[in-house]
Amino acid sequence: MAAPGTAGDAARWRHYTLAPAVAVYLALTLLPIANLLVMSVHDIRWEQGAAQWSFAGLKHFAALGRDQLFRDGLANTALFAVSAVSAEMVLGFFLALFASRVVRARVLYRAVFLLPILIPGIVIGAIWKLAYNPDFGIINQVLGLVGLPGKDWLGEKTLAFASVVVVDIWHWTPFVFLLLLAALESLPQDVYEAARIDGASAWQELRYVTLPMMLPAIVVTAVFRLIVSFKVFDEVYLLTGGGPGTATEVLSFTIYRRFFTEDRMGYGSAMSVVVLFLLALAIVLALAAARRRREEA
Amino acid sequence: MVGTRAASLGMHAVLALAAAVVIFPVAWIALAAFKTQIALLRGDAFFTPVWSNFDELLFSRSSDYLADFGNSLFIAAVSTALVLAVATPAAYSLHRLGWPRWVPAAVLGWSLVFHMLPPITMVGPWYVMFRSLGLDNTYTGLVAAHLALNLPIGIWLLSVFVREIPVELEEAARVDGCTTPQMLWRIVVPLVAPGLAATAVICFVFSWNEFAVALNLTAKQTATVPVAIAKFAQEYEIKHGVMAAGAVLSAIPAILLLLAAQRHIVKGLTAGAVK
Numbered sequence: 001m002a003a004p005g006t007a008g009d010a011a012r013w014r015h016y017t018l019a020p021a022v023a024v025y026l027a028l029t030l031l032p033i034a035n036l037l038v039m040s041v042h043d044i045r046w047e048q049g050a051a052q053w054s055f056a057g058l059k060h061f062a063a064l065g066r067d068q069l070f071r072d073g074l075a076n077t078a079l080f081a082v083s084a085v086s087a088e089m090v091l092g093f094f095l096a097l098f099a100s101r102v103v104r105a106r107v108l109y110r111a112v113f114l115l116p117i118l119i120p121g122i123v124i125g126a127i128w129k130l131a132y133n134p135d136f137g138i139i140n141q142v143l144g145l146v147g148l149p150g151k152d153w154l155g156e157k158t159l160a161f162a163s164v165v166v167v168d169i170w171h172w173t174p175f176v177f178l179l180l181l182a183a184l185e186s187l188p189q190d191v192y193e194a195a196r197i198d199g200a201s202a203w204q205e206l207r208y209v210t211l212p213m214m215l216p217a218i219v220v221t222a223v224f225r226l227i228v229s230f231k232v233f234d235e236v237y238l239l240t241g242g243g244p245g246t247a248t249e250v251l252s253f254t255i256y257r258r259f260f261t262e263d264r265m266g267y268g269s270a271m272s273v274v275v276l277f278l279l280a281l282a283i284v285l286a287l288a289a290a291r292r293r294r295e296e297a
Numbered sequence: 298m299v300g301t302r303a304a305s306l307g308m309h310a311v312l313a314l315a316a317a318v319v320i321f322p323v324a325w326i327a328l329a330a331f332k333t334q335i336a337l338l339r340g341d342a343f344f345t346p347v348w349s350n351f352d353e354l355l356f357s358r359s360s361d362y363l364a365d366f367g368n369s370l371f372i373a374a375v376s377t378a379l380v381l382a383v384a385t386p387a388a389y390s391l392h393r394l395g396w397p398r399w400v401p402a403a404v405l406g407w408s409l410v411f412h413m414l415p416p417i418t419m420v421g422p423w424y425v426m427f428r429s430l431g432l433d434n435t436y437t438g439l440v441a442a443h444l445a446l447n448l449p450i451g452i453w454l455l456s457v458f459v460r461e462i463p464v465e466l467e468e469a470a471r472v473d474g475c476t477t478p479q480m481l482w483r484i485v486v487p488l489v490a491p492g493l494a495a496t497a498v499i500c501f502v503f504s505w506n507e508f509a510v511a512l513n514l515t516a517k518q519t520a521t522v523p524v525a526i527a528k529f530a531q532e533y534e535i536k537h538g539v540m541a542a543g544a545v546l547s548a549i550p551a552i553l554l555l556l557a558a559q560r561h562i563v564k565g566l567t568a569g570a571v572k
Binding site: 049108227 | 404422
């Protein structure tokens, strides 16, 4: 046994300190993912609390291509991610830029913008379900005050999709704001002084100083948000349940529906496998691109 | 300087407008919680506040809200404590105990990837695993799931703080004969205390807010607050006022933490993302 304070002691404790985290990852993330792969080639039934597995081959994967709901979910989620995240990036960037320029009340703005990040997604769904209500929702009330006709915000297909995107923008713009504000605050200030001495206008300063320096942070935030927006579930669950029709069907919701509501576990697993694979691929590509950038810089 | 003053006013105006857009829906639902169903349906701007929604939410026999609130507190507290207990030694180990480079790369890389994957894809295998072990609809199952979901954030955040500890301090402690557990407990933990606070707050809030997993791994006795609120919204005749009251109460922990630990939360949410 190694004496305390020696290299041998450190080597032993190196394993003890990391072991719990590795055990959690093995038991609760990697093993379930392996299990997911096995489930995706089986039909699973529950009989008296025990799972009955029967081999199904690749039939679930073949069925995926014919599943209209899955195709709609895929298309909707992609459109949802792109439209919500681009709006969040633009709004978040300008709000962060403005907040970085004002001295007074910056702390207050930051506190207010933390609110949507901290309240439960399901509560955000509840808030907007009330606000969108065609009969007494605040949105139609305000429209009524200025003499405009109200709308059934969650009842028509295109409108419902847009309404869900708006909720996501409300939810996540503050997050983009926080990240970009932190990045703006860490920019070197002498560059700005130099630009001002050279007589740069506010626009030129933004275009030739701020944007180039902020580009890495902007790209990282956008890619992160794009991938993470595939998680969207809570708000859709409460606001529309994927409807009307399949207008707001997103992938998370399709998986939930197939797996739990319809009790088709093998098929739901196959869907999860495809989604996990696509997202993991996107993440690895994004990380590799980020690494190459860093090495070039 | 007239131009800059006008610009500053303009920026304040835009920021104030955005802040209003954030606050308004929240304030409106908070007011709705004190309205009768009739006042709510009529859209009265002025109304006599009533407690009936909270009464029904907390004390009616058809509502499990109080019990669910307790479930949420328990699950969030236990899973957060576990995340800190597992992530602190792990973060220290990865950065300071001389692992070959691929080990921290693999653990931190998997943390990042797993954090970005949709939890709903994991719920299926968790459900099958827990049900086979007899852990479906138990606290243990959901605590384990929340531990797995929040451990990546814990390891990442604490890594940021552990890396800020000066190496000289540890070398001095080693020379004085400090063992690794002593080092962890007497030097690392006190020095990363702000990081522990930030991580704890964020993990607690994430667990408290989490819905997709809780929906599928809990039943009536173990349901959490988000599951309870979703149930209100899905009844055939939605009691909007009661749902609003449930939403307001469920936001209280988040708002308390926001007031108490704003600085920690901002540091936690942005740590590692900037550098």
